Amino acid sequence: MYDGQVARVGFIGLGVMGRPMALNLVRAGARLLVWNRTPARCEPLRAAGAEVAAGPGEVFARAGTVILMLADETAVDSVLGRGTPDFAERVTARTVVHMGTTSPEFSRALEADVRAAGGRYVEAPVSGSRGPAEAGRLVAMLAGDEEAVAAVRPLLGSVCHEAFVCGTVPDALLMKLSVNLFLITLATGLTEAFHFAGRQGLDRRRFLEILDAGPMASGVSRTKGAKLLAGDFGVQAAARDVLKNNRLIAEAARKADLASPLLDVCHALFDETVALGHGDADMVAVLHAIEARTDGER
Numbered sequence: 001m002y003d004g005q006v007a008r009v010g011f012i013g014l015g016v017m018g019r020p021m022a023l024n025l026v027r028a029g030a031r032l033l034v035w036n037r038t039p040a041r042c043e044p045l046r047a048a049g050a051e052v053a054a055g056p057g058e059v060f061a062r063a064g065t066v067i068l069m070l071a072d073e074t075a076v077d078s079v080l081g082r083g084t085p086d087f088a089e090r091v092t093a094r095t096v097v098h099m100g101t102t103s104p105e106f107s108r109a110l111e112a113d114v115r116a117a118g119g120r121y122v123e124a125p126v127s128g129s130r131g132p133a134e135a136g137r138l139v140a141m142l143a144g145d146e147e148a149v150a151a152v153r154p155l156l157g158s159v160c161h162e163a164f165v166c167g168t169v170p171d172a173l174l175m176k177l178s179v180n181l182f183l184i185t186l187a188t189g190l191t192e193a194f195h196f197a198g199r200q201g202l203d204r205r206r207f208l209e210i211l212d213a214g215p216m217a218s219g220v221s222r223t224k225g226a227k228l229l230a231g232d233f234g235v236q237a238a239a240r241d242v243l244k245n246n247r248l249i250a251e252a253a254r255k256a257d258l259a260s261p262l263l264d265v266c267h268a269l270f271d272e273t274v275a276l277g278h279g280d281a282d283m284v285a286v287l288h289a290i291e292a293r294t295d296g297e298r
């Protein structure tokens, strides 16, 4: 079954990130077989020419390489049937490409389980949110055995504009957490500055224009600044997901006895953002937590 079907690629997880990534793969000519827990999310892929599987088992049965772009560890375990006899059946002689963000320990243990069952494993987390995913301009970090990484790399060409090999598992995820530490503190800093300018009675548009004209301008400052100005909290990266990333970074820092003072403040603010009911909003909704502190609600 496997030998004749190496060219078919499986893709599981068609959320904010997975959907545009899978669409880019199909548009680039990949023979894609997709599955998503909520079936309606498969329809845009079907319309674009992908096949839709009835369940995750069918994806593994019919595809040699399966990309997972799933929310978290529970979701990954669930689609792999981890801890059940389905697991070996699904991953033997398959390449599992784990592109979501989970703890490095989870990924290391998963790699060991996949290898023990006779499968291959590539860790491939990405940097960039919905916009870069739609534009096929994510940045991938790759880890795993050299042969598997080399085999998977060309597949990601329509999804990522750069892919960096980071060594063995879980170094790609540790790299991703390092990148996210900068992103989280950067976006939170921008939001706090925007709040400061606004509450000082300054013209917030002018504030952003000044930022844009100077050396601190970046894709993040432009995208998130525009969202803050428009009061647009539509999701590019959900606050709940950023809270998860905060937690993963904090746990990795504690394990390695590292101080992470800025991240720790952001962690508290994202906790507050989600507690205030903004978990499904974009990460710039951290503005609400900062406003609540200013207004004495916390």
Ligand SMILES: NC(=O)c1ccc[n+]([C@@H]2O[C@H](COP(=O)([O-])OP(=O)(O)OC[C@H]3O[C@@H](n4cnc5c(N)ncnc54)[C@H](OP(=O)(O)O)[C@@H]3O)[C@@H](O)[C@H]2O)c1
Pocket (backbone or CB within 6 Å): 012, 013, 014, 015, 016, 017, 018, 036, 037, 038, 041, 069, 070, 071, 072, 074, 075, 076, 078, 079, 099, 100, 101, 102, 126, 127, 128, 129, 130, 236, 237, 238, 241
């Ligand atoms: N958004 C970003 O900016 C960004 C950037 C880089 C990396 N990431 C990471 O990429 C991953 C996906 O992010 P996203 O923004 O695409 O998340 P999302 O929109 O919440 O999508 C999550 C996907 O996981 C599926 N899922 C969740 N629980 C499941 C379960 N128990 N069983 C089966 N499927 C399950 C969801 O299925 P349903 O459709 O049925 O809910 C959906 O397809 C996350 O690990 C995130 O941290 C996100």
